[in-house]
Amino acid sequence: MKNYSLAGLKSQVIELIELLRGALYPEIFDPNSIGDGHEKVDADMSEVLLRKLLMPFLEDEEKCRDIAKKMTRSLPEIKEVLKTDVQAAYEGDPAAKSEEEVMLAYPGFEAISVFRLAHRLYELNVPILPRMMTEYAHTITGIDIHPGATIGKYFFIDHGTGVVIGETTTIGEHVKLYQGVTLGAKSFDVNPDGTLVKGIKRHPDIGNNVVIYAGATILGGDTVIGDNCVIGGSVWLTHSVEAGRKVLCAQPRNDIYSIDD
Secondary structure, eight states: OTTSOOTTHHHHHHHHHHHHHHHHOHHHHOTTOOSTTHHHHHHHHHHHHHHHHHHHHHOOHHHHHHHHHHHHHTHHHHHHHHHHHHHHHHHHOTTOOOHHHHHHHOHHHHHHHHHHHHHHHHHTTOOSHHHHHHHHHHHHHSOEEOTTOEEOSSOEESSOTTOEEOTTOEEOSSOEEOTTOEEEOSOOOBOTTSOBOOSSOOSOEEOSSOEEOTTOEEEOTTOEEOTTOEEOTTOEEOSOBOTTOEEEEOOSSSOOEEEEO
8 A cells, every 4th residue: 555645535435436326326416417328438437436546455456457347337236226225215204205305315315325335345345445435425424334234125214313333233124214323332352462353243133124213222243133123212222122022212210121012
């Protein structure tokens, strides 16, 4: 990396995000869209810029070229998954008047569209760039999704500000989160020399058809929220919940939570 200047890298990452999303949705994200054939032009431009961005971190031109090609070839698949996210938002929010409104005006889609792109680069073992991409989405939406998280189809974040999703989180399909939800780590294991243990499961697993309301905090790599659960607002969870349960805050007293069928 020391042979390459990192000056301007952040602005180039933003440009890459704009190009990639322009390739996915030229009619939405590309003001210069000219219709048929334009998607391929944007994809080609994205591939060239991505190769350039990869060089400081990989320093292997052939490897950069291979990853850039794999990334651009993944765009149709990513678009198909994002289509389900748009559908989930449109069908899950009575205030949404159209799918175009979801793509243009919803911070949840802004964040998840960047995440889906960054996650593919993460899967391709690209260092740093995926984190820069999702951190850019974080700065403009307040939604912090680590690119290493695994998130299923039909994912909807409503409102969104303050949502945090950790690196080793897994989320099933048809999951809805509200603002202020944290899917985080309960504690950090430490090596004998005092450094943090890395590369282990630290964040929870969320099943299918789960709703998590505003301000809920779910922590721990061994915490599993089963299918069809509802987690109420401001709940604090550090243990698993069986499928089909509701977890709600208790009235103010010594109990911390109650679980209702």
